[in-house]
Amino acid sequence: MLKTSEWIGRELKGYTIVELIGSGSMADVFLARQPSMNRWVAVKVLSGALVNDSQFVARFRQESQIVAALEHPHILPVIDYGEAEDTPYMVMRYVSGGTLQDLVQKGPLPPKEVLRYLNELGQGLDYAHSLGVVHRDIKPKNILLDTRGNSFISDFGLAKIVRGGSLTHSGVGMIGTPHYMSPEQGRGQVVDGRSDLYSLAVIVYEMLTGRVPFDADSAVGIVMQHINDPAPNVTRIASTLPPKLDPVIARALSKNPDDRYPTAHEFTDAVAEAFGTAVVNGPVISRPPLTAGHSKKDTWSARAMRTLSNFPQNAGQRRGPMLLMGAGVAVLAIVAALWGSGVFASATTATPTATQASVAQASPTSAPTTAVPNTPTSIPPTLTATPTLVTNVPIVPTPTSEPGNAISPKDGMELVYIPPGPFLIGSGENDPNAQTDEKPQREGTMPGYWIDKYEVNVGQFQLFINETGYETQAQNPRGSFGIYVDMGGVVFSPLGTNYVLNAYYLFPEGGGGEQTEALRAVVMVSYTDAKNYCEWAGRRLPTEVEWDRAARSNDGRIYPWGNELDPADGTRANYCDRNCRFVQRNTNADDGFTRTSVVGSYPAGASPFGVLDMAGNVQEWVDTLYDPLGFFIFPTPNPNGTQYITRGGTWLDKPTGIRASSKTRYAPYERNNITGFRCATSELP
Structure with a gap:
């Protein structure tokens, strides 16, 4: 065993x-x-x-x-x-779309959705009953959803097995789940298909009102209410519902099985008639699960969103470890909205090459550019997504084509050459806000390399998705642990720090937020996602030393542009300014954005090498494992840790958080709405 x-x-x-x-x-x-x-x-x-x-x-x-x-x-x-x-x-x-419980935990569902699920589940139950099979544990948690919102009844027969063994449910010797248990189940009597229909009626009641008809402090108390108490009228809970629903639901919840609707079909027709409509078939759900995502534990444990109450809301803190230590967990539920029809549309033709889509926009004014090699890469075999295509939008800023720079034929990214030479890494005595893991300051020399001038934007990332069918870990949380086994990711917002189901790179704040723009820095991507993109593009993630030198050259400056940030200056970086709704905001500056910015929006904040957005906007993954000792031993051998470093600060940080040496760390599967990346390469062909 x-x-x-x-x-x-x-x-x-x-x-x-x-x-x-x-x-x-x-x-x-x-x-x-x-x-x-x-x-x-x-x-x-x-x-x-x-x-x-x-x-x-x-x-x-x-x-x-x-x-x-x-x-x-x-x-x-x-x-x-x-x-x-x-x-x-x-x-x-x-089945990868979560459960019906994920939906009802958000609140009442629209009538069309209620009718759809009642119709689908009713058909399944009537079919099973016709073959003499009784489920005995119908509840929203056992109703699985696929990526189109279609419902599936799961876990047939388990309660029947437990009845014959030594195990019992809820410690009271009864079969089923108390909130959805029929009166005859509560009495321990022999049940038939009408018991399942009672449970289905409880689900319909919950979909209509956002609450179950009976609740108590104990399982026994709930069961006794099912046996003895009439259910409150649905219109008493939700006054906007038609009064004709009250007798329909009351009959479906009758204490005597003989008084209920004999089939789910008849129950469904009665509900539809009360709404003055016909039964709705097919996908009408207004907030479906994420396309081609893979929910893992949500499929079985019905978790939708967690509020992590102990997150710091001030900037410049170590958010990664705080995330793993999140204490209070409250189920709230946010489900992703339909993809917008503006920037992104369904693919009907072959994906254009990056050269067609973006390099054609480049208008070199001086030296010719050099192509970055198109190195093939192997993407993990989880390609169940239906790709979408970015259409009618530029996917990268128009490259400046400065002398010595290069343009990638794969994704149109402009690359800046960082020549070989000396560097200083870590924070020196001139930085009073330096943290322990940024010290001491060390010097060394390194060979030349190329690094992306801009952070990778959403449009470029979409090209990668289109060409490979790759699913991000927010869509398919393979290889994730802890709270990250669910679809979605962590969303930092003024209302709190939440784990939002179905947040991903197109909707980085989930279904309640707006679809992002193609030119903004891509977020809600893990280290694994970023690494796969860079390999597809013929590049790799930069190391911490490479990132640091590109941001600060060799003089150990605090910011990419120097050692100071004028509190009223909103021209150098995207950070928590007057547009930011967090408590740490700087009301004197206006950088023009409330969340992520269009990449390359702050030329005044360029590093000595002309690399942009290395302070603020999004913190960036680097291919270096975190060492809490900082640079005490340098060069640092690969530590035994499992977290990777991010550098550069974010749009929600105050000035101390966007210092060039500031760092955070996360596990390779973690994703959120403040972390993105750029790529690098050692040589061109």
Whole structure:
């Protein structure tokens, strides 16, 4: 019998276990890869505590066969069954859009969405009931959603198995989940399909009002309300609903199964009639899950967004470690909005080359430019995204084509040559705000290299997505841990620091925010995402020393332009000025932006080599592991840590946070709305 962690990396007859995505008292659920079909699947493995119960194992096998026979478009299909290490497992379709619970936790759903889900779930339940299968645990958490918002009933049969074993739910010897449990379930009586329809009615009540009809301090208290108390009218909770709904919902929640609607179809028709409309079929959801994203634990544990209450709201702090230490967690729920129809449109033709899209805009005025090599790279095989195409917008600022600079034929980026020579890295005595990990100041020499003049922008990143089909870790959180196993990322905003489901590079603040512009610096990208982009572009991430020298030359200056930042000067960098709504804002300066800026907007803030945006706007990934000792030992051997450094400060930082030597660190899978990147290369062809 294997421990849960020992399943990771195992081969199960054509399936490779990748990571744990859900765990409960009865089973563990793993994300797995099926190479023969080039797809992800979910593998449910019976809990080690139950594998020695022969009756339980036999029933698990029997139930897997029953569920496999339920071929319906709104029932999660079971693909395979097997046994390994004397432990049975089921292989199921991997559904990546979260759960219905993710939606209802935000509040009431629009009537069209309610009717859609009622219709889909009702069809699935009527079908299962026609074959004599009763679910017994219908609840929003067990309703999975795909990336188009289609719903799937999952976890058939588990409650029936538990009933025959020694385990019970909620410590009261009853089968099911108290908030969604029928009165006959609460009494421990034999149930049929009408019990599932009662649970479905509770879900409809919750979708309409944003709350369940019965709640109490204990599971027993909730069950007793289901048995004895009438449900409050839905119009009492949501006064804008039509009064005709009250008798419909009341009948569906009748205490006596004989008084309920006999089928979900009849219940659905009654709800539609109360709304004065017909049943809605198909994708009408107004806030669907992110296209081609892969939610991991949300699919099984129904988490949508977490408020990390202990984040610092002042700038210049070490946000990475604070994130890992986040304390209070409150489920709030934000779901991504539909992609806008302005800058980004669905691809219908072949993706243009970067040369066509951007290099053609360059108008050299002096020396000719040199092409950066187009080095092929291998992108991880998670390419399930439907690419979108950037159309009718410039994707990079028009290059200045200064003598000695180069233009990449891959993404149109202008590269600046940093000649070989001496450098100073770290903060000196002239910087009173220097932190321990920035000290002491060291000197050395280094060979020449090339570095991007600008931070990579959204349009350039979209070219990469179009050409490769790559999914960012915000869309497909493969290889992530902790809170980052969910789709989305951390969003810093004046309202707090939140983990927002479905925030990603096009909507860096999630569905409640605006779609970003093509010329702004790309954010919501992890170290892994940035590294893949740079490899695709024929370059790499810069090291910390390379980044530092490009920003500060060899004189150890505090900012790229010198040692001072005039408090009233908004021309050198994008930082927390009067447009910023954080407490640390500087009301004397106006840099023109409230969040990320268009790259290259501050030529007065250029480094001695002419590299732009190395202070403020977005902090940038570098390919160097963090060492808390700073430069005490230099050159620093690769430390044993697992966090990578970001440099340069952000749009929410005060002046001390955008000092050139300021640094933060994150795990390679972390992503947020303040971190971007630029690339570098050692040589041109």
